Amino acid sequence: MNIKITSGENIMQETEEPSVKITEELNKDIENLALNIRGFIKSQISGFKKKGAVLGVSGGIDSAVALTLCVQELGKEHVYGLILPEKESAPSSKVLGAEICESLGVAYEEVPISPIVESLNIYEKKEQVIKRACPEYDPAIHKTSLIFPDFLDQELLNVPYIRLIKDGETVGKYRLKANDYLELIGLQGVKQRSRMIVQYMYAEKMNYAVCGTTNKTEVALGQFVKYGDGGVDLEPLADCYKTQIYALGKHLNINDEIMRRPPSADTWSHYTTDEEFYWRMPMHIMDQLLYSQEHDLPPGVISENTDLSTDKIEKALKHIRRIKNTTEYIRAVPPVYYLNR
Known part of the structure; x- marks a missing residue:
């Protein structure tokens, strides 16, 4: 609560503190955010002493934003796109992936990973x-x-x-x-790990770094495959919530069809959105809840932003904390045993 003295009076009056508009906070100063990410990309590629960046291009918003920022900073001649479909991928994935590469003038190649997946049955x-x-x-x-x-x-x-x-x-x-769920997760993870094998094969041949496309919402929830889409050289989007990725997409004039496409890992024969599997709620609600946890916002502010009841907010935040705890090992650096310490 802010306290102020009314002009001409000796009376202390209380005025309500301005409400936090979470989405506005997330999406402010997007132009500067884009410039900072570009600077990060340049410094990392230079620090690795690499000639450029390889990216897996999925036809989704994350890879489109990462690809565009890499091209803007490194130049199209120093960026290489890989479209890595398999037989259960949505046909639109490779179409949109090719379109974004061509619109940016980026050299790219389609390398189906089905033969790798099939070789492991x-x-x-x-x-x-x-x-x-x-x-x-x-x-x-x-x-x-x-x-x-x-x-x-x-x-x-x-x-x-x-x-x-x-x-x-x-x-x-x-x-x-x-047991069946765990087995399916293990089998599906082979697809992301196969894609990363291909990306590193090309990156090492070209003396390029592998650029990741994981965003902050995914990092917070452990929504990536260890040594799959999480096994990269740099992660320029990992401190940007999904909401911010869409704001960056708008700022960068990303293809409308990509902007409208629901986010998905695209590893099931029926296109399954992240809201149906990982988040279990709309993206904008999940991001606002994660932001609220990060900044320790009170329930009243969260309710004002999300239109959720206090009881539902409490249950949702508990649900998110449980996800974070159970996926901590995915984010963790592998422990190393040192002799004589």
């Missing part, structure tokens, strides 16, 4: 797990996605489900056992 193993959970599953007619119940509407436990889709319609939803 990942698709067949995945089908076996899904069939255990979903007896009616037929890979010839069904697409699949892994989802969690919406947290804000249902406030349910972290119970994962496999969803079967036929002709664009959901025809079944089956709860996964813990």
Whole structure:
């Protein structure tokens, strides 16, 4: 509460402290943010003594923003794009990836990772797990996605489900056992790790650094694969919430189709958004909650920004803390044992 003396009076009056507008705070001074990230990219590439940067280009907003900033700072001749589809990727991913590379004049190459994934029998193993959970599953007619119940509407436990889709319609939803869920996560992680193998193969051949595209929302929630999309040389977006990535995209004039595309890891045959799987709530709500935790904002301010009840805010923040705790090992640097210390 701020205290002030009214002019001409000796009376102390209380005035309410201005409310914090979280989204406005996140999105302010985006032009300067872009310049600072560009400077970070340049200093890291120079410090590594590399000639440029390799990026995996997915057709999503994160890689589009990272690619654009790299081109602006390093020049298009020092940036190389890799489009790394597999047979369960959405067709639009490689189309949009190619479009953003071409619009920036960046040399790029499409390197399908399906042969790597198939060599480890990942698709067949995945089908076996899904069939255990979903007896009616037929890979010839069904697409699949892994989802969690919406947290804000249902406030349910972290119970994962496999969803079967036929002709664009959901025809079944089956709860996964813990062991089946863990196996599926392990199998899916092979895709991101395969992509990183390819990126480093090209980066080392060209004497380039591998530039990551993970944002702050993903870092906070452990929403990346260790030694997959998390195994890079530099992470220029890792201190930018997803909300800020979209603001950067608007500032950088990123393709409208990419801007409108729902964020996704794009590793399931049915396009599964991050809101359905990782966040369990709308992106703007998740970012405001994470920002509130970071800045220790009171429940009243959070409620004013999110339109959530105090009870729902308390449960959501507890849910986020639990996610952070269980994914701490993903963010951690591997412990090293030292002799004689």
